[in-house]
Amino acid sequence: MTDNTLPTCLIDGEEVPFTPGQTLIQAATAAGKYIPHLCWHPDFAAHGSCKICTVKADGRFGAACTIEARAGMTVENRTTELDDKRRTLLQLLFVEGNHFCPSCEKSGNCLLQATAYEVGMMSPHFDHFYPDRPVDASHPDVLLDFNRCIMCELCVRASRDVDGKNIFALSGRGIKSHLIVNSESGRIKDTDFSAGDRAAEVCPVGVILKKRVGFAVPIGGRKYDVSPVSAQVGAQAPTREEA
Amino acid sequence: MADRKLRVATTSLAGCFGCHMSFLDIDERLLDLLELVEFDRSPITDIKHCGPCDLGLVEGGVCNAENVHVLREFRKNCKILVALGACAVNGGLPAQRNHLDLRDILAAVYETEGGLARGARIPNDPELPLPLNQVHPIHEVVKIDYFLPGCPPSADAIWKFLTDLIAGRTPHLGHGLIHYD
Amino acid sequence: MPATMTTTSALQSVLARQGHDGTRLMQILRETQEALGWLSPPVLTEIARDIGWPRARVESTAGFYSFFHTRPLGRYRVLWSDNITDRMLGNIDLMQAMCEKLWLEPGRVSEDGLVSVDTTSCTGMCDQGPALLVNYRAVTRMTPRRVEAMVDLIRAETPVAAWPAEWFAVEDNIRRKDILLGNALVPGEALAAALERGAAAMLDEIKRSGLRGRGGAGFGTGLKWEACRDAMGEAHYVICNADEGEPGTFKDRVLLTRYADLVFEGMTIAGHVVGAKKGLLYLRGEYRYLLEPLESVLAARRAAGLLGGNILGQPFDFDIEVHLGAGAYICGEESALIESLEGKPGRPRIRPPFPVTHGYLGQPTTVNNVETLAAACLVAKHGGEWYSKVGTTKSAGSKILSVSGDVERPGIYEYPFGVTVQQVLNDAGIEGCTQAVQVSGPSGVTLGQNELERRIAFEDIPTAGALMVFDCTRDMFEVARNFAHFFAHESCGFCTPCRVGTTVVARLMDKLATGHGSPYDIDEMFKMHRLMQGASHCGLGNSACNPMFDTLNKFRPAYERRLKSLDYEPAFDLDAALSQARQMTGRDDAAAHLANVEES
Ligand SMILES: Cc1cc2nc3c(=O)[nH]c(=O)nc-3n(C[C@H](O)[C@H](O)[C@H](O)COP(=O)(O)O)c2cc1C
Ligand code: SF4
Ligand code: SF4
Numbered sequence A: 001m002t003d004n005t006l007p008t009c010l011i012d013g014e015e016v017p018f019t020p021g022q023t024l025i026q027a028a029t030a031a032g033k034y035i036p037h038l039c040w041h042p043d044f045a046a047h048g049s050c051k052i053c054t055v056k057a058d059g060r061f062g063a064a065c066t067i068e069a070r071a072g073m074t075v076e077n078r079t080t081e082l083d084d085k086r087r088t089l090l091q092l093l094f095v096e097g098n099h100f101c102p103s104c105e106k107s108g109n110c111l112l113q114a115t116a117y118e119v120g121m122m123s124p125h126f127d128h129f130y131p132d133r134p135v136d137a138s139h140p141d142v143l144l145d146f147n148r149c150i151m152c153e154l155c156v157r158a159s160r161d162v163d164g165k166n167i168f169a170l171s172g173r174g175i176k177s178h179l180i181v182n183s184e185s186g187r188i189k190d191t192d193f194s195a196g197d198r199a200a201e202v203c204p205v206g207v208i209l210k211k212r213v214g215f216a217v218p219i220g221g222r223k224y225d226v227s228p229v230s231a232q233v234g235a236q237a238p239t240r241e242e243a
Numbered sequence B: 001m002a003d004r005k006l007r008v009a010t011t012s013l014a015g016c017f018g019c020h021m022s023f024l025d026i027d028e029r030l031l032d033l034l035e036l037v038e039f040d041r042s043p044i045t046d047i048k049h050c051g052p053c054d055l056g057l058v059e060g061g062v063c064n065a066e067n068v069h070v071l072r073e074f075r076k077n078c079k080i081l082v083a084l085g086a087c088a089v090n091g092g093l094p095a096q097r098n099h100l101d102l103r104d105i106l107a108a109v110y111e112t113e114g115g116l117a118r119g120a121r122i123p124n125d126p127e128l129p130l131p132l133n134q135v136h137p138i139h140e141v142v143k144i145d146y147f148l149p150g151c152p153p154s155a156d157a158i159w160k161f162l163t164d165l166i167a168g169r170t171p172h173l174g175h176g177l178i179h180y181d
Numbered sequence C: 001m002p003a004t005m006t007t008t009s010a011l012q013s014v015l016a017r018q019g020h021d022g023t024r025l026m027q028i029l030r031e032t033q034e035a036l037g038w039l040s041p042p043v044l045t046e047i048a049r050d051i052g053w054p055r056a057r058v059e060s061t062a063g064f065y066s067f068f069h070t071r072p073l074g075r076y077r078v079l080w081s082d083n084i085t086d087r088m089l090g091n092i093d094l095m096q097a098m099c100e101k102l103w104l105e106p107g108r109v110s111e112d113g114l115v116s117v118d119t120t121s122c123t124g125m126c127d128q129g130p131a132l133l134v135n136y137r138a139v140t141r142m143t144p145r146r147v148e149a150m151v152d153l154i155r156a157e158t159p160v161a162a163w164p165a166e167w168f169a170v171e172d173n174i175r176r177k178d179i180l181l182g183n184a185l186v187p188g189e190a191l192a193a194a195l196e197r198g199a200a201a202m203l204d205e206i207k208r209s210g211l212r213g214r215g216g217a218g219f220g221t222g223l224k225w226e227a228c229r230d231a232m233g234e235a236h237y238v239i240c241n242a243d244e245g246e247p248g249t250f251k252d253r254v255l256l257t258r259y260a261d262l263v264f265e266g267m268t269i270a271g272h273v274v275g276a277k278k279g280l281l282y283l284r285g286e287y288r289y290l291l292e293p294l295e296s297v298l299a300a301r302r303a304a305g306l307l308g309g310n311i312l313g314q315p316f317d318f319d320i321e322v323h324l325g326a327g328a329y330i331c332g333e334e335s336a337l338i339e340s341l342e343g344k345p346g347r348p349r350i351r352p353p354f355p356v357t358h359g360y361l362g363q364p365t366t367v368n369n370v371e372t373l374a375a376a377c378l379v380a381k382h383g384g385e386w387y388s389k390v391g392t393t394k395s396a397g398s399k400i401l402s403v404s405g406d407v408e409r410p411g412i413y414e415y416p417f418g419v420t421v422q423q424v425l426n427d428a429g430i431e432g433c434t435q436a437v438q439v440s441g442p443s444g445v446t447l448g449q450n451e452l453e454r455r456i457a458f459e460d461i462p463t464a465g466a467l468m469v470f471d472c473t474r475d476m477f478e479v480a481r482n483f484a485h486f487f488a489h490e491s492c493g494f495c496t497p498c499r500v501g502t503t504v505v506a507r508l509m510d511k512l513a514t515g516h517g518s519p520y521d522i523d524e525m526f527k528m529h530r531l532m533q534g535a536s537h538c539g540l541g542n543s544a545c546n547p548m549f550d551t552l553n554k555f556r557p558a559y560e561r562r563l564k565s566l567d568y569e570p571a572f573d574l575d576a577a578l579s580q581a582r583q584m585t586g587r588d589d590a591a592a593h594l595a596n597v598e599e600s
């Protein structure tokens, strides 16, 4: 044991200590070990929907953000089998929406893109859905481009749990799931959303974008230009300056 | 693969030639490359139709009937076919028209847009290739063996990719070389 | 745009009846829609204000369920049940005929806002199809003549209540009774026996009986009740799962029609065992017509002292409420069902914690299938020992099967566990040769001809009760394709593999169906199966590829004969992709077309 006061589990053959009640991804993150993820964020309750953090714990598939670490648990994480599944899941997310990175402000700071780089996704593979999704530019300070939404509900959680505003929610079902905002008009300008909200910072992709700060950092200096996502475990989501 | 030069063809479909420019950006390494490869149809030769090749590099997505014909010709003749750059990989910028109805686009561009000559109409010359309802990545039309993303892929990425391929390795781009933008 | 006066008063009476309680949002939305026709943006705003919820959460729920509309869909909404059994009975031709007579396209509302016609997932009338719902009322046995008459009534704007009653007749079609359907219990008899035993002793009897859940998973009912009883909480709840959405399943409908007392009595016994005061029955929206009859059974039981305070003179209070769903198969999954009961979209929760400790309103809850609860009455009356002697060692008791498809006598068949599939087929009557039997619906298993001696039992073929029979003339590819579309339509959308994967698979099946498929597409299907089976959040995604996997393994020629070539095929119809440009240029020369198969 690395710390004989704490129990440990084994992730990819390495002992990882945990405090009882911690999930696998929490324990791994605290130990500086990267488990790929999108909808999980250290500051928010686990959501368990993107399934990118799927690992094999004691031989069974499960989301590392929802599995509690247990002493002696053997966990496979960055195996070829699991990274293959992750790549397929990422490809599904890319074809489900409209992701044209060259014209996206989030490029270089985007967790979806960085995770796809990390697992070597060379193409979206599947046939594209090219859905018709709206852009909402009605708010003076923030733009919403739903073409890139991955339904992670981080904005939903941030607005509800931190900002206390409930600006966002998911509606629809199945492939028709989509983000809505809290107004009768359906437009963000008619809500009390503000650029200072936590929900304005938290989107891992390029949906919730602050106006007038796009493309501020040149290519080469952006968050994931500097180092891959796997080398930034524990780093916070991009702040106002970076995004 | 070493006893004769690899024959390589390249083309640009619905692309901007940016990927080709990036290819030329490999600079003096181009000379090393020419030790190993020779070019069939490509913007740097005068060959109009692709003949049997070892490797085909396709830039750009598929936006019209002609693109389909060229792409099929490449697929038929190239042992290995590579999607080069963002537009070939996912349709890229041209595919951002996909949520619009092509009929509305044609009408707007040729008939209703301000500044058009009176009586302007949509060209119907049989010499002109017809546009497809939507722009598609090339893997939705023919089988693609390898993908090299980027807008454009950097010269270093292209170099690494080609040298891996020529050496018989599955191309692998690490951090910094794999880019979608 | 403010809500108008009449809107407001209709809405206010609904809200008052539902106690301005957000957890009752499903009932609020349904009743509001029944009164107003659809759920307009101002109406949602007013509901949100009244129940004190953020508007986005109200819209989130309204947008999730197929039977709620946030835009007008016509004063007559006709939804054709689209299970494979309806297809085999010709529902698509009938729907087309209806649309033609109404000058409509499926899915579109007529220009005068009068009517819309569309398909919906299986409505649970497989033994008497083709079936449909008109304004969410079940209609069975559609024929070309009924289509014509119905179109006339719609055109004349005759209220649905004045339509011929026989159209709405639903038969029970009970063909074979065993210990459950043949019981001679009178209301209160099993409950009295249970109360006499006492809660702890009753629990022991349930454990001794070996009773396992009839909803599909076969979890030990005794263990579940015990875990719920032992869990700490402010209140305990009993939920009866009457969502019965698995295509081909209709046995719970018959239990609720003919044996409602038994089901409610089972719930009451469960309430006594786990220490609950309240029971909720979640009835699928397709069975809306059962709401009033069920409520009158509840009223009669209250009057007889079998529900309410001091039941049968004992210090035991318990009451039951019926909640209606609104067209979402996923709400059969127990944690999604609980979310729905709380007024939310039916998205499965993260488990653990399980409902037995953190269920309805976060309290200990036992969720049981209709049939499980009915069977508990037999245990209460006759004891666990008696019950465990029926069936097999690992599967005690009897199972009710819903048999449909190519049999002479579709309907309800009850057998002791261990019966062979062949025996069921013999009893239901088959002419000619049977090609396949789909057991337990699309998420179950496809059996081929050589597997008919297998047994209905948890240790061999577990089933929630559906048995769909396909004779040798049926196309098993089309069966699988129907199921693929079912899953794509019913995925809740929460997790990536199922939300996107079910649609990818349905599109692949369509590509094969239109003759554009290649072996690459078949490989893709296996790849999706491997992904979704391990990575999905709940049982829906985990089993969504089962029909493709089974039929590809057992009926591969049905796929192979559709392959265009052995080579890679384009994702889309190339020639059709030039259609708009041809239309706009008026060209039709050779260069204005593309061969879909490459000329070599
Ligand atoms: C997608 C899905 C749909 C389900 N549908 C039903 C259903 O309609 N009825 C039912 O009783 N159980 C259904 N279940 C199973 C329930 O989750 C739960 O296991 C069951 O209601 C427990 O009751 P039992 O122990 O009496 O079987 C479904 C499960 C899944 C994953
Ligand atoms: S959100 Fe990320 S993946 Fe999507 S287009 Fe923007 S940078 Fe690319
Ligand atoms: S907008 Fe961003 S944060 Fe919100 S659900 Fe979509 S991807 Fe997630």
Ligand code: SF4
Pocket (backbone or CB within 6 Å): C330, C347, C348, C490, C491, C492, C493, C494, C495, C496, C498, C499, C536, C537, C538, C539, C540, C541, C542
């Ligand atoms: S598997 Fe499907 S139905 Fe289940 S949670 Fe995921 S998306 Fe929803």
